[in-house]
Amino acid sequence: MSKQFDVDGLKDCDQLVLDRLQQSSSIGQEKGMHMDVLCQQLKLPMEKIKESIRSLEDEGLIYSTIDEFHYKAT
Numbered sequence: 001m002s003k004q005f006d007v008d009g010l011k012d013c014d015q016l017v018l019d020r021l022q023q024s025s026s027i028g029q030e031k032g033m034h035m036d037v038l039c040q041q042l043k044l045p046m047e048k049i050k051e052s053i054r055s056l057e058d059e060g061l062i063y064s065t066i067d068e069f070h071y072k073a074t
Contacts, residue, residue, distance in 0.1 A: 016042050017052040021062055021073040032065035032072035 017038060024033045039049050053071055056062040062071045 011052070011055070013044060013048050014052040014055050016044070017049060018056055018061055018073060021056075021071055024072070029072070030065075032070040035069050035071070038071075 020038060020041060021033055035046065035049055035053065038044075039046050042049070053062065057064070057071075060074060062073050064070060065072050
């Protein structure tokens, strides 16, 4: 399986998810963003979103908020 990395070492999908979560954090969404919303806004399959969330969470770049479906950038 080929992975696309940018200069920071994040896959393209991971970067899209991180960027969207950073945008939602900057407008003051305290509870973070639901995975379903990420899926709809980025027009990506849920499995890709979940994979990126796991990866970004492992890297310490995002965290879950009110439940395991809402995430926010650090």
